[in-house]
Amino acid sequence: MSVAHTVSDTLVLAKRSLLRIPRQPDLLVGFTVQPVMFVLLFVYVFGGAISTPGLDYVDFLIPGIIVQSMTFGGFVTALGLAEDLKKGLIDRFRSLPMSRAAVLTGRTLADGGTNVVQLAVMLGVGYAVGFRFGTDAGRVVGGIALLLFVGYAFSWVFAFIGLSASSPEASNAYGFTILFPVTFVSSAFVPVDSMPGWLQPVARNNPFTNMVNAARALFVGTPAGNQIWLAAVWSVGIVAVFGALAVWRYRHAVGR
Amino acid sequence: MGTVTREPAIEASGLRKRYGSVVALDGVDLLAETGMVLGLLGPNGAGKTTAVRILTTLLEPDEGTARVAGIDVLREPALLRERIGLAGQYAAVDENLTGYENLEMVGRLYHLGRAEARGRAQALLDEFDLTDAGGRLVRTYSGGMRRRLDLAAALVARPPVLFLDEPTTGLDPRSRLALWDTIETLVSGGSTVLLTTQYLDEADRLADRIAVIDHGRVIAEGTPRQLKDESGGERLEVRLTDSSQCSRAVEAVQSLAAGSASFEDSTVRIPLRERRGAVAEAVRRLDSAGVAIDDLAVVSPTLDDVFLRLTGHEAEHEDGAEP
Numbered sequence: 159m160s161v162a163h164t165v166s167d168t169l170v171l172a173k174r175s176l177l178r179i180p181r182q183p184d185l186l187v188g189f190t191v192q193p194v195m196f197v198l199l200f201v202y203v204f205g206g207a208i209s210t211p212g213l214d215y216v217d218f219l220i221p222g223i224i225v226q227s228m229t230f231g232g233f234v235t236a237l238g239l240a241e242d243l244k245k246g247l248i249d250r251f252r253s254l255p256m257s258r259a260a261v262l263t264g265r266t267l268a269d270g271g272t273n274v275v276q277l278a279v280m281l282g283v284g285y286a287v288g289f290r291f292g293t294d295a296g297r298v299v300g301g302i303a304l305l306l307f308v309g310y311a312f313s314w315v316f317a318f319i320g321l322s323a324s325s326p327e328a329s330n331a332y333g334f335t336i337l338f339p340v341t342f343v344s345s346a347f348v349p350v351d352s353m354p355g356w357l358q359p360v361a362r363n364n365p366f367t368n369m370v371n372a373a374r375a376l377f378v379g380t381p382a383g384n385q386i387w388l389a390a391v392w393s394v395g396i397v398a399v400f401g402a403l404a405v406w407r408y409r410h411a412v413g414r
Numbered sequence: 415m416g417t418v419t420r421e422p423a424i425e426a427s428g429l430r431k432r433y434g435s436v437v438a439l440d441g442v443d444l445l446a447e448t449g450m451v452l453g454l455l456g457p458n459g460a461g462k463t464t465a466v467r468i469l470t471t472l473l474e475p476d477e478g479t480a481r482v483a484g485i486d487v488l489r490e491p492a493l494l495r496e497r498i499g500l501a502g503q504y505a506a507v508d509e510n511l512t513g514y515e516n517l518e519m520v521g522r523l524y525h526l527g528r529a530e531a532r533g534r535a536q537a538l539l540d541e542f543d544l545t546d547a548g549g550r551l552v553r554t555y556s557g558g559m560r561r562r563l564d565l566a567a568a569l570v571a572r573p574p575v576l577f578l579d580e581p582t583t584g585l586d587p588r589s590r591l592a593l594w595d596t597i598e599t600l601v602s603g604g605s606t607v608l609l610t611t612q613y614l615d616e617a618d619r620l621a622d623r624i625a626v627i628d629h630g631r632v633i634a635e636g637t638p639r640q641l642k643d644e645s646g647g648e649r650l651e652v653r654l655t656d657s658s659q660c661s662r663a664v665e666a667v668q669s670l671a672a673g674s675a676s677f678e679d680s681t682v683r684i685p686l687r688e689r690r691g692a693v694a695e696a697v698r699r700l701d702s703a704g705v706a707i708d709d710l711a712v713v714s715p716t717l718d719d720v721f722l723r724l725t726g727h728e729a730e731h732e733d734g735a736e737p
Contacts, residue, residue, distance in 0.1 A: 166522070170522045170523060171523075174508065177510065178508075178510035181510045181551060182510060245506060245509075246502045247508060249502055249506060250506040250520075252471070253500040254520070255492060255495040255496040255524060256523040256524075256525075260523075
């Protein structure tokens with residue numbers, strides 16, 4: 159399989175994934191309205207009760223909640239792959255002389271596109287509720303790039319989930335029950351110092367915390383330490399491990 | 415029939431596949447000459463889909479070899495995928511794309527190039543009577559339209575060998591008949607087709623040869639005519655108004671019979687020597703013998719009859735998909 163074919167197959171399938179979004183408006187709700195609702199709930203309901211020394215809560219929250227929504231942007235991939243399996247489309251693709259990775263690279267690339275939209279919506283809402291960047295343009299651009307890469311990495315986690323779950327509904331349930339707690343036991347919504355002592359090491363070593371701290375450093379100007387590097391290394395590692403797992407699942411996928 | 419000197423379009427020998435303790439294929443041999451339609455007939459769970467999945471590179475057998483379109487299925491799967499088309503059991507098309515977008519996408523994935531993929535998509539929509547629906551999302555299509563689109567998708571690259579896995583299962587009778595017409599037109603173009611079905615009438619109408627498969631083995635192979643004759647051929651069924659006239663009725667139509675008659679539930683059943691003219695002749699004779707009849711029909715053997723004859727048990731109609 160030539161590289162040119164792999165690229166063209168990927169683009170054909172990314173286009174297919176993107177075309178479906180305006181045609182299934184409930185998906186749009188999933189990655190626009192839902193994160194916006196989270197921002198509003200946290201800023202106006204919990205915000206007053208959470209103390210973030212040295213930072214306004216809204217400046218603390220927005221980077222964290224954007225990382226969370228980037229992480230979940232890939233749910234469209236899990237849902238789509240589980241549906242393709244159920245409906246026999248994976249069989250059709252596997253019987254075509256196309257790249258064996260393109261079904262997955264196409265979907266994850268499309269997620270990258272929707273994540274751009276999601277990121278713009280969230281920054282817009284953040285701005286409206288009082289969030290302001292505290293660094294220079296270079297770091298902001300770096301932060302945006304890092305966030306999109308984090309989202310891309312988690313798309314591969316969702317690809318693996320979608321190909322492993324027994325149904326589209328199950329893929330949704332897996333994604334949310336496993337990843338949701340992980341995103342909360344982190345520095346995304348509250349300072350790690352405010353957690354019970356036994357939980358703090360878990361939260362501190364959660365890759366999700368590294369990603370949130372990195373985004374906060376690049377957007378707001380909190381001390382970066384080694385967090386940006388750790389976030390990047392984790393993201394690359396996730397792509398490598400879950401990319402390999404997802405391709406392996408795809409090769410052995412059986413229509414249901 | 416193709417000439418013997420040409421390489422067969424589909425040639426499989428000794429295919430075996432097991433899933434845990436379940437044996438899906440237990441040594442299957444298949445042969446289809448170029449240009450012919452081979453029907454793979456059997457009940458749910460017999461192994462038909464497993465055979466198709468192996469021959470279309472979706473699944474590796476535990477044992478056995480296969481060549482399709484002159485290519486070794488196991489050694490060169492990537493090359494083979496350029497020469498085959500597959501239409502699946504469920505219509506494998508994207509519901510959130512239009513019919514046109516589906517076909518264009520498949521064309522691009524066969525690497526036809528943008529212009530050719532578009533031209534081919536439009537031509538196939540026209541050919542499959544979907545011109546008006548081409549711009550509509552597939553989720554608004556009827557079952558029959560989806561199957562036609564699925565079939566069209568399998569033909570995008572004009573593959574010399576085509577696999578149709580239960581193309582009409584789940585369709586209403588009218589859509590089924592329409593799809594049969596479509597498939598007939600398509601095979602008259604010279605493609606080799608492997609068709610799986612649970613219906614004898616479907617295999618009878620579309621296939622040149624039929625392999626009957628049960629519990630992962632081919633238990634009979636032949637032309638539709640041969641199989642039907644082996645399973646008792648067509649029979650005349652006469653339902654009597656008055657069951658006491660049974661022996662008089664049997665006597666009246668004896669000269670049409672190819673074997674002995676049976677009587678059950680006020681119905682006389684007689685294996686027919688010749689279908690043509692049988693109904694008119696039977697009515698004349700029964701009438702002149704003064705036998706009062708409720709109903710009279712010529713009945714073709716079903717898959718159950720074939721199975722009963724070949725295996726001594728009826729086809730098991732299990733629910734659920736094959737592995």
